[in-house]
Amino acid sequence: MNNLPTYTQLPQGTVTLLFTDIEGSTRLLQQLGGDQYGPLLAETRELLQSIFEKWHGSIVDTQGDAFFVAFVRASDAIAAAIEAQYTFATHPFPGGASVSIRMGIHTGEPRLVSSGYIGMDVHRSARIMGAGHGGQVLLSQTTRDLVEHDLPEGASIQYLGVYGLKDIAGETPLYQLSVAGLPDTFPSPITSKAQNRLHGFSSQPTTFVGREQELATISRLLRCNDVRLLTLVGTAGVGKTRLAKQVATEISDIFLDGIYFVALAMVDNADAVLPTTARVLGVREESGQSLLELVKDALQEKRLLLVLDNAEQVVASALLLADLLASCPLLKILVTSREVLRIQAEQVFEVRPLAVPDLAHLRAKDNLTEYASITLFVERAQTVKPDFQLNAVNAQPVAKICARLDGIPLAIELAGARIKYLTPQTLLTQLEQGLIALKGNVRDVPARQQTLRNAIAWSYDLLDTGQQQLFRRLAVFVGGCTPEAAERVCLIADEQQGEIQEELEALVDKSLLRLEEQEAGEQRFSMLQTLREYALERLAAAGEMEATQEAHALYYLDEAEKIAPWLQEAETVYWLDKLEIEHKNMQAALSWLLERAKSENIRIDQALRLCTALSDLWKIRSYFQEGHRFLERLVTLSKGSPPSIRAEVLYQISFMAFIQDDMESAALFLEESLAIFRVLGDKLSTAKALRTLAQQKAMSTTTEAHALMEEALTLFKEIGETEWFTFARSDLARIAIVQGNYTEARALLEESLADFEVRGNRYIYNKAFPLAFLASALFLSGKEQAKAQALAEESLTSFREVGNQRFAAYVLNMLGRMALQRGDFEEARKLCEESVELFDEVCYRVGVAEALTSLARVRAAQGDDEAAQDCYARSWALLLKTLDAKELCASCLEGWGELVARQGKLEQAAQMWAAAATLRAGLVAPMPPIYHPTYNQAVAAVREQLGTKAFQAAWAEGRKLSPAQIKM
Numbered sequence: 001m002n003n004l005p006t007y008t009q010l011p012q013g014t015v016t017l018l019f020t021d022i023e024g025s026t027r028l029l030q031q032l033g034g035d036q037y038g039p040l041l042a043e044t045r046e047l048l049q050s051i052f053e054k055w056h057g058s059i060v061d062t063q064g065d066a067f068f069v070a071f072v073r074a075s076d077a078i079a080a081a082i083e084a085q086y087t088f089a090t091h092p093f094p095g096g097a098s099v100s101i102r103m104g105i106h107t108g109e110p111r112l113v114s115s116g117y118i119g120m121d122v123h124r125s126a127r128i129m130g131a132g133h134g135g136q137v138l139l140s141q142t143t144r145d146l147v148e149h150d151l152p153e154g155a156s157i158q159y160l161g162v163y164g165l166k167d168i169a170g171e172t173p174l175y176q177l178s179v180a181g182l183p184d185t186f187p188s189p190i191t192s193k194a195q196n197r198l199h200g201f202s203s204q205p206t207t208f209v210g211r212e213q214e215l216a217t218i219s220r221l222l223r224c225n226d227v228r229l230l231t232l233v234g235t236a237g238v239g240k241t242r243l244a245k246q247v248a249t250e251i252s253d254i255f256l257d258g259i260y261f262v263a264l265a266m267v268d269n270a271d272a273v274l275p276t277t278a279r280v281l282g283v284r285e286e287s288g289q290s291l292l293e294l295v296k297d298a299l300q301e302k303r304l305l306l307v308l309d310n311a312e313q314v315v316a317s318a319l320l321l322a323d324l325l326a327s328c329p330l331l332k333i334l335v336t337s338r339e340v341l342r343i344q345a346e347q348v349f350e351v352r353p354l355a356v357p358d359l360a361h362l363r364a365k366d367n368l369t370e371y372a373s374i375t376l377f378v379e380r381a382q383t384v385k386p387d388f389q390l391n392a393v394n395a396q397p398v399a400k401i402c403a404r405l406d407g408i409p410l411a412i413e414l415a416g417a418r419i420k421y422l423t424p425q426t427l428l429t430q431l432e433q434g435l436i437a438l439k440g441n442v443r444d445v446p447a448r449q450q451t452l453r454n455a456i457a458w459s460y461d462l463l464d465t466g467q468q469q470l471f472r473r474l475a476v477f478v479g480g481c482t483p484e485a486a487e488r489v490c491l492i493a494d495e496q497q498g499e500i501q502e503e504l505e506a507l508v509d510k511s512l513l514r515l516e517e518q519e520a521g522e523q524r525f526s527m528l529q530t531l532r533e534y535a536l537e538r539l540a541a542a543g544e545m546e547a548t549q550e551a552h553a554l555y556y557l558d559e560a561e562k563i564a565p566w567l568q569e570a571e572t573v574y575w576l577d578k579l580e581i582e583h584k585n586m587q588a589a590l591s592w593l594l595e596r597a598k599s600e601n602i603r604i605d606q607a608l609r610l611c612t613a614l615s616d617l618w619k620i621r622s623y624f625q626e627g628h629r630f631l632e633r634l635v636t637l638s639k640g641s642p643p644s645i646r647a648e649v650l651y652q653i654s655f656m657a658f659i660q661d662d663m664e665s666a667a668l669f670l671e672e673s674l675a676i677f678r679v680l681g682d683k684l685s686t687a688k689a690l691r692t693l694a695q696q697k698a699m700s701t702t703t704e705a706h707a708l709m710e711e712a713l714t715l716f717k718e719i720g721e722t723e724w725f726t727f728a729r730s731d732l733a734r735i736a737i738v739q740g741n742y743t744e745a746r747a748l749l750e751e752s753l754a755d756f757e758v759r760g761n762r763y764i765y766n767k768a769f770p771l772a773f774l775a776s777a778l779f780l781s782g783k784e785q786a787k788a789q790a791l792a793e794e795s796l797t798s799f800r801e802v803g804n805q806r807f808a809a810y811v812l813n814m815l816g817r818m819a820l821q822r823g824d825f826e827e828a829r830k831l832c833e834e835s836v837e838l839f840d841e842v843c844y845r846v847g848v849a850e851a852l853t854s855l856a857r858v859r860a861a862q863g864d865d866e867a868a869q870d871c872y873a874r875s876w877a878l879l880l881k882t883l884d885a886k887e888l889c890a891s892c893l894e895g896w897g898e899l900v901a902r903q904g905k906l907e908q909a910a911q912m913w914a915a916a917a918t919l920r921a922g923l924v925a926p927m928p929p930i931y932h933p934t935y936n937q938a939v940a941a942v943r944e945q946l947g948t949k950a951f952q953a954a955w956a957e958g959r960k961l962s963p964a965q966i967k968m
Contacts, residue, residue, distance in 0.1 A: 010058050010116070016074040016107040016143060017117070017125040018057070018081065020048065021066040023100045023134030036095050041065060044099055047087055055080035060116050068126075070117070074107050074146040081105065081137045082155060082179050089135070089182055100134025105177075107143045120168075127165040128174065131189035137177040138189065144175045154180035162197065162253045163189050173253055197252040200261035200280050201245060206413075208246045209379060210354055210372025211239075218247045218349060222305070222332060223254060227347055228325050231311075231335040234351035235511040235528060236455035237410025240336035241309050243351060247334065248307055255332075257302040263309050270316035277306065292323070299328040306331065312338040312510070313462055319343070338459050338511040353407030353528070357399045368395055373402040373412055380416030388419055397424035404431050406528040411452045456534045459512060470503050471512055472542060475535030476552040479584035480516075480526030485559075489551045518581070549592050556582065556589040557606055560613035567616045568723070572765040573802050579617045586614060590630055597637045604641055607634055611652055619655070620804045622842035628656035635669075647676035651689055658696050659806075661845045663884045666696055684724075687715035691728045698735050700884040702924045705735050726755045730770045737773065738887055740926040742781040749774040768798035772811050779818055780928035789818050806847065809838035813851045820858050821930060828858045846885050849878040853892045860899050872896040880964060886923040889963050890916040894927065898938045906942050907954040913939060914958025915966055 022028070022044065029037045044065065052059060052069050055076045061068040071077040081103050088101050106128055108121030124140065132138045139147075144157055151157070160174045178184040221227045232240045248259045262280045267273060278284075278291055283298045285291050306324075311317070318341040321333055325345050335341065340348050354373040368374045368390060377398055381388040390398060401424060405411035418427050463471060473490040474481070481489070487500050504525055507513040514526045527535065539545050559582065566575040579586065590610050597603035611631060618627035631653035638649045650673035658666035670693050677686040694708035709732045716725040733748035749770045756767040772795035778788035792811050799808040816831035832855035839847035856871035872892060879889050897912035913935075920926060927935065943951040 010060065010112055011070055011072045012112050014107065014109055015117075016071040016077040016105060016146075017110065017122060018052075018069045018071065018077050019066065019104045019126050019129035020069075020084075020101050021064075021129065023102050025065045028097060028099070032095050032097060036097075040094050040097055040099070043093065044088075044101075047091065048084060048101075051080055051084050051087065055083070068116075074105075074143050075150050077105050077143070078147050078155070078177065079152060081177060082152060085135060085137065085179060085182055102129060102132040102134050103137045104129025104132060104139075105137065105143050106140035107146055124165070124168055124172070127168055128172070131163065131165065131174060133186045133190070135183050136186045139175040139177055141173045141175070158184070159250060160189060161249060171253070197255060197258045198248055198261070199258050200263075201248065201259075206383070207379060208242065209376040209409075211243055211246070214243060214349075214351065215246060215250060218243070219251050221347065221349070222247070222251055222334065227332070229321060229333045229335065229341075229343070229345040229347065231337055231341055231346055231348050232351050233337055233340055233348055233509075233511055235353075235408070235531065236338065236459050237408045237452055237530075238351050238353055238511075239409040240351050242409070244307050244309065244334055244336050248305070251305075255303055255305045257304040259305040259307060261307045261309065264314055265310040268313055270314045270320075273308075273314050273317040274320060277308075292320075296324065296327045299324065299331050301330065302328070303330045304332075306333045308333060308335045310337070311335050311341070312459070315339055315341055318346075321345075339462075340509045342509075354402075354409060354412070356403045356407040359400060359403050368399055371399075371402070373405075373407045373409075374398060376409060377402055377412050377416045380413045381419035384417050384420035394424040397428045401428050401431060404428070404529065405452075406530050408452070408528070408530060410455060411530060414452060452530060453534060456531060459510065460534070460538065463507075463510070463512075467503060467506060467510075468538070469542070469544075470500060471507055472535045472538040473544065473548050474507075474513070474525070474527060475532045475539050476548050476588070477527070477585055478588045479582075480514075480524045481585065483523055483525070485555060485585075486525060488555050489548065492551045492555075524581075552585070553589040553592045553606075556585050557593075557610045557613070560586060560610055564613040564616065567620075568766065570760075570764055576617060576620060576802060579614070580621065583617075586610070587626070590614070594630065594633050594637065597634075601641070604634070604637055605645055608638070608645055608649055608652075612648070615652060615655075620802055622805050622844075624656055624659045625843060628653065628660055631656055643676050643680060644682070647673045647680070647682075647685065650676075651685065651692070654696075655692060659844060661882045663696070663699075663882065667693075670696065683715050683719050684721060687712045687719070687721070687724065687728075690715065691724075691731060694735070695731055698738060699888075700886055700923065702735055702739050706732070706739070709735060722755075726752050727766070727769075730773060733770070733777070734773050737777050737780065738923070738925045740928070742777050742783075745777045746774065749777065765798055765802050768795040768807070771795040771798075772807065772814070775811075776814055779814060779821075780930050782929045785818065785821070789815065792818070805838045805842050806844055809835045809842070809844075809847055809851065812838065813847075813854050816851075816854050816858065820854075820861060825858060825862050829855070829862070832858055845878050846882055846888065849875045849882070849885070849892070850888050852878070853888070853895055856892075856899070857895050860895070860902075865899065865903065868899050872899065876966075886919045887925045890919040890923075890925070890927075893919075893966070894931070894935060898934065901938050901942050906946050907950070907957075909938070909942050910946065910951055910954035911958030911961065912966065914955040915961050915963065918959050919963070 028040070032040060041064075045062065045067075048067055049059065052067070055071070056073070057069040057071050057076065057080055059067060059069050069077075069080075071080070084101060084103070088099055091099075093099055104125055104127070106121060106125040108119075108124070110117035110119040110121040128138050128140055138160075139157065148157055156178050158176045158178055160176055162171045162173050165172050174189055176184070176186070218230065218232070221230055232244055234240050245261070248261070252259055260280050262277050264273065264276065267276055274291055274295065278295050281295065281298055283291070283294050286294060308321075315337070321335075321341070322343045322345060325331060325333065340346065354376065355371050356373045357368060357371055369378070374390070378388065378390060401415055402412055405415060415427060415431070422430070460468060460471065470486075470490055474486060476489065477485065483501055483504060486504060490500060504513065505515075508515045508525070512527070512531060514528070516524050516526065518524055536545075539548060560579065563575050563579055566572075569575070590607060593603045593607040593610060597607055607630075611627070611634060615627065617623065631649065634649050635653055638646050641649075650669045654666045654670035654673065657663075657669060670689060674686065674689040674693060677689055690708050690712035694705045694712060697705035697708060709728060713725060713728050713732065716722075716728055729748050730752045733745040733752070736742075736745035736748065752770040753767065753774070756770070771791050775788045775791035775795065778784045778791070792815050796808060796811040796815070799805075799811060812831050813835040816828045816835060819825075819828035819831060832851055835851040836848060836855060839851055852871045852875035856868045856875065859865075859871060860868035872895065875892050876896070879885060879892060893912040893916035897909040897916070900912070901909035946954065
């Protein structure tokens with residue numbers, strides 16, 4: 001300890017200075033006595049010296065129990081302080097003594113002389129340390145600015161406020177270094193002239209979570225000279241008051257005459273705002289002068305911020321605020337309100353809910369604590385259950401709770417407090433039944449914040465009668481609505497006429513609606529789920545639920561039927577996106593129609609019409625499960641319906657059943673539908689059903705499929721349906737590809753493409769199908785591979801543009817096989833893996849199996865037999881559930897046979913190939929020429945190694961095996 005560095009060894013220039021001493025050292029000496037205190041002091045100094053040296057600190061001086069240390073890097077000083085505090089919190093000192101070290105850190109440019117450092121930076125560092133308490137680390141603004149983005153894990157910095165330090169001119173902002181696992185709550189800093197500029201602010205019992213960007217933006221605005229009145233506006237429980245209080249703490253340095261908090265929650269009369277404000281300011285009424293003039297006089301030359309909290313019920317006082325601002329040039333006002341004030345000086349900042357995870361894309365590996373809503377929930381849960389932690393079991397329920405509560409802090413805090421009695425999963429289940437589960441029993445918060453419902457009711461009660469009616473009727477919309485939809489539904493519900501745009505905007509101003517502008521410049525109004533739930537309660541209580549839901553359902557039926565024809569035009573993406581935006585409203589409308597169809601027959605027809613209008617959305621955007629679920633209900637409801645309705649329902653559901661691998665049901669539905677259409681003499685519907693049946697049969701019997709498609713083509717031509725004829729001709733070509741008739745397929749597809757060219761851009765999306773099929777024909781035939789790739793890539797662009805993931809996955813798989821054939825194994829792997837992923841996302845099991853077979857071929861080509869074996873096994877397991885997919889079964893067996901042959905399982909390989917050949921013969925689907933070379937080479941090698949007789953015996957055995965009998 002005597003070997004202190006000479007002044008030439010000390011760092012120069014910008015240096016971070018750290019001062020320490022032991023809190024209560026005199027008390028320790030008296031407690032332990034000299035015999036024990038001496039060793040304790042020596043041990044303390046040795047511990048500190050080793051830590052400072054470890055972090056490259058230069059010990060400038062020591063006096064008794066105090067250290068003065070210099071660091072070249074501020075981050076090293078921080079690291080040393082953290083390690084020292086951890087060490088002293090856990091170290092066993094002699095006599096069981098507890099030793100608390102306080103530290104102060106400041107960065108500056110002290111002057112280096114022979115005796116060490118001199119200058120105000122040294123004095124400032126010492127005074128900062130002197131303001132602290134045992135176990136506390138205080139930082140100056142300069143040090144904080146240097147290290148705030150380079151803190152060790154578990155460390156954070158908390159702003160304490162502006163304080164006057166002994167012998168230091170002006171006032172000094174102080175920051176506290178907080179470390180996980182160590183105490184972070186201390187008394188106010190010890191200063192000789194501490195000035196508390198915050199007046200009327202109660203201490204916050206809980207930590208402030210998130211909102212870093214909002215804090216920075218609001219603080220910046222209030223520092224701007226031209227911002228005089230800033231209103232923080234937001235819905236009930238969103239955290240406006242807490243944010244305003246935190247902002248006040250952050251910016252107290254710029255308001256030399258203080259920041260005054262005026263609570264208006266209990267003030268229900270605009271005339272009472274002035275007396276309430278005067279009382280907080282300490283202004284008393286005097287005879288002969290109005291209270292307003294007295295307040296103006298008090299504020300005339302003051303650089304002061306007024307924080308007016310909960311101003312929504314006294315917005316009529318806005319003119320008073322305008323008068324004060326005009327008379328007091330240095331005054332600024334920060335308002336929290338659920339409604340804007342609408343005066344010229346006002347600048348509005350919308351306080352939005354905390355960020356919540358996107359449940360649709362939530363992954364197990366996501367760090368949920370990055371979301372402020374999750375962090376808030378966990379912190380509040382830990383106040384009632386200290387051992388609560390996020391884990392693999394509760395992470396998803398917690399994320400769903402925060403999303404269900406729209407990220408509203410009040411709701412999340414109330415939910416977190418319920419963890420004392422309920423698991424997250426149980427709480428989530430209760431919340432799905434309604435917000436009644438969120439009740440608080442904290443005595444020191446207002447009654448309106450004891451439940452979220454009370455907070456919302458407070459806002460509802462402030463509306464006039466017309467606004468209340470509009471608010472509750474808007475609750476029938478799911479996911480928002482356009483102004484036109486709001487007017488059509490909310491006015492037609494009771495046959496009113498009128499203009500509601502102003503009322504909608506009023507609800508936005510009162511934070512009960514949110515207004516968003518879509519990409520096309522269209523307005524859209526939406527309501528938080530928590531608000532919507534309350535509004536639905538009020539809608540039911542008013543007896544308006546039935547009429548409003550009917551108006552909603554009929555409006556969206558009309559909208560869907562208007563949009564459906566445009567999906568076959570040039571702007572397919574635009575119209576699909578229109579349907580996508582209204583998807584939740586369409587779902588709600590269809591659900592209501594199906595529910596009413598149980599007792600009202602007219603609703604069956606309306607539900608079918610809506611299903612028909614939505615069918616392209618379901619097919620293109622891969623909402624297969626949704627479509628199947630709705631149509632299943634309609635199948636049951638339509639059993640007694642007129643034949644035309646019944647047949648159309650069966651036709652619609654057959655595709656959804658087929659795409660979800662229920663081949664048997666799909667065939668039964670379609671055949672019954674086809675029979676009814678034939679009896680009715682409905683040639684168009686008959687032809688469409690024949691086309692769909694042919695598409696399905698192509699997986700198991702191409703000969704029958706070809707005949708059915710030919711019949712459909714004949715009917716389409718007979719009735720002059722040229723568009724449907726073109727579609728069916730492309731489907732016939734696809735059957736021809738499976739049959740190995742590549743020349744026929746190419747001719748058919750080129751005719752279809754020529755038709756689309758004649759019709760122009762109207763069919764730019766539909767053109768993608770013959771492009772993809774032609775690419776397949778060229779590739780599988782082994783001809784014009786470069787052209788095949790170009791056609792495939794062109795079709796992929798179209799499929800991706802419209803969001804058709806199923807066909808995008810189909811083309812990606814084809815491109816992966818093309819890359820494999822040209823020897824680009826890595827590119828092939830990426831394409832096939834993406835294909836597997838997309839097919840899996842849309843739950844298309846047959847597609848997943850096909851892509852896995854392709855990926856298996858790629859992995860085998862890369863020499864990774866284990867990965868290839870796994871892909872083949874997964875593919876086969878899926879195909880066994882869909883044995884109608886005979887060509888895919890054959891393809892899997894052929895590739896797998898090549899792999900097992902390479903592994904020396906020769907008889908098994910021969911059996912697999914024989915089984916595949918049998919499947920192809922029954923299907924009339926020969927192996928594509930592109931695969932002949934590797935297949936023939938593998939077969940010849942196995943035949944040679946086994947000998948002709950053994951090979952023929954294994955082949956004969958394989959021909960007897962059904963796919964289900966093949967053991968892998």
